[in-house]
Amino acid sequence: MSETTFSAVAVLCDTLARTASRREKIRLIKEFLLRLKEDEIAPAVAQIIGTIFPEDASTNLEIGYSTVKRISERKRQTTLFPAPLTILEVREYLNEIAALQGSGSRERKEKLLESLLGRAGSLEVSYIIRMIFKEMEHGVSEGLMLEAIAEAARVEPELVSRANMLSADIGEVARIAILKGRTELEKIQLVLFRPVKPMLAEMAYSIDEVFEEGSLWAFEYKFDGARIQIHMRGKDVRIFSRRLSDVTSSLPEIAELARELGVEEAVLEGEAIAVKDGRPLPFQELMRRFRRVHEIDAARMVVAVRLYLFDLLYRDGKTTIDMPYTARRALLAEACPSLLAEMVITQDRAKAEVFLKRALDEGHEGLMAKAPDSPYTPGKRGKKWFKLKPCGYP
């Protein structure tokens, strides 16, 4: 079996763009995946949905609109390679571009991209550029791709979805699902120091709106900061951002707090916010700290950062995401009583209103409302978590 061309990916994407039906899109992708060679599955999946690199990888192309525009304005070089681009070659080009850094790297990135595009036909060029901007415009992103992978592998969509939540590498999930099947897929678990996608919340604008979806809710302050996920084994601590990048070095005082917990193994989740005199500072103040790599000590003096923890996803060898919120919360309280975000469980709307008013008075954004019996569903948005931001407030 010969290697699959990138042209095949581009043609698939083009067909997807002209296909409205979800079912049909899924079928097209499934058929395509099943025809690929083993080592083509992961890169092809990434290329089709335009992600290119795993979500927790720090690799980046650093190619943007300006660079692409410059290349396209230059006279296109005639193709010197008679051989068509393959899926694997495109991946190699992009890996190489991402790996370049240091003096002269921008120019070399540009040249490398130019030579990649020079080897591509017009449809391929179009989709390579869409990949760079993550704007595939064919109506297929992670959700439909996961369904297609499930069909190709003949397993339940929930199993694929769960594996993807826990590994944050959809290409790898596809490879395992299709080549190894159910047993290996089920073995994908939360692994310490490999971040998982944070659970998401829906918007609500009033307490009443929340209580329409349930009678008992756990409320927490909604902090105006940045979501972080802390992985730790003893003194070994890594802090991950919402998009799973490693921000440990930017937040030394938070890493230190984690080390002092004296917890064997844990994955903790919380919010980092900038504070002064016990009051929260605007989000922009936190941004002066959040991804900083230079002069961190000086920045620490200017902007103090506080940590509020509100969830626990893993403890001493065991994943806790399937436990109800209240049970995870209890484990969290036991592991780190000092850093807990305040929480009120109630079915009383008036009590919730009082808590909301307090949150706003103290300078926070509003409340989070969480269903007490709900498991932690990484990367998912549903009616289990609400962010409650009343209109009319700043």
Add this chain to the structure above:
DNA sequence: ACTGATGCGTC
């Protein structure tokens, strides 16, 4: 050593 252009990631 400094400034501007470009790209990325947070909300």
Add this chain to the structure above:
DNA sequence: GTCGGAC
């Protein structure tokens, strides 16, 4: 993060 639109 928000928003609207397609299914």
Add this chain to the structure above:
DNA sequence: GTCCGACGACGCATCAGT
């Protein structure tokens, strides 16, 4: 209800050019 695509403000990092 869910997913997808298009959008904005802001601050920092890195590299290019002087």
